[in-house]
Amino acid sequence: MSLDETLQTELQHLKQQSLYRQRKISAGPQAVHAYHNGQKVLSFCSNDYLGLANHPDIAKALKQGIDEYGVGSGAAHLVSGHSRAHHELEEALAEYTGRSRALLFSTGYMANLGIVNALMNKGDIVFQDKLNHASMIDAALLSVSLSGSQLKRYPHNDLPRLEQQLKDANIADQTRKLVMSDAVFSMDGDLAKVSQLSQLCQQNDAWLMLDDAHGFGVLGKTGAGTAEEYALDQQQLPIYMATLGKAMGVFGAFVAGSDALIETLIQKSRAYIYTTAMPPALAKATLMSLKIAQEQSWRRDKLQQLIKQFRAGASQLGLSLMDSATPIQPILIGDNEQALMMSQKLQQQGFLVTAIRPPTVPKGTARLRVTLCAEHDEQDVEQLLAALEKMQKS
């Protein structure tokens, strides 16, 4: 069969299982009141939790960054692409997260590839929660083939099982052990048992890495994320990773930790070394974003109110919520086709809520992933709840 014949058959198969994915074309900036495919919609599906993706001060900082640095960085960080703007942002991120140093990566996906690749050698073992984000799974699989390390997965938040796996691994004491977990699970909204994870790792000579893509900016008194929320210092959580394209509203990612960790990443992370540095103007914009996220704690307070309101309303309707205290508030549906149909029905009424299906989530757990944003107001949530109620009755 030709390339096209082969692929068409495969695509047809995805459609039959309600697993085909389609992009919506948006016009104008990211906002809770947005335009998609020409229709005005109320969006409950972005990761722009603090509502900063179109903040005027951040946009202004980006424009000033372009005036100062132009558009492209022109090269990788280790060649000539590492600007003062990048460097200042790294220093600000280290200070914000209470770590010795921080290192910028172009995306969160690449940061995760870079961490495992720099730290794991032949025979070393990466331990991961089964519900971890695909980028961490891919990172470990890539390292299996690049360096001959191993990947072991444990059932979601099952720490006794992880403990057993760590103990089994302790037989050879030269083996490096890296435990990786989402801090806030991206499709469920629940949290890792971070304090117990930290203890378990310290007791078993394992290194703990948390991916705080959905906690940074949202959790902690000043928005410094899960490490701040649970008061985990650099000793207790040696590898802290978070992204800058979600709550921070810009783009990119970073890893924060000790001087030795950051130097090792600079020397050895292929996903850091062999790629062009992000545009310096983005770093300028992100510096402004950090400042706003840190200072405007009303955004986090507002989110907490909206979360409470949504959960109370949704449970009154008898909807199947998940164990989440974060702005990620999925409604469990189960069947792919039904989840897709409900998402389409909501969209007809002007609400954007994505249906999340396998392989992003386990089979039989398709869901509507509702996310809340500090720019939503009480009425927006009321309207969504009313639309969900109407759909139940129809």
Ligand SMILES: *Cc1c(COP(=O)(O)O)cnc(C)c1O
């Ligand atoms: C979004 C996300 C990433 C990827 O970050 P990007 O900057 O979008 O590449 C990594 N980990 C988790 C948990 C995420 O949710």
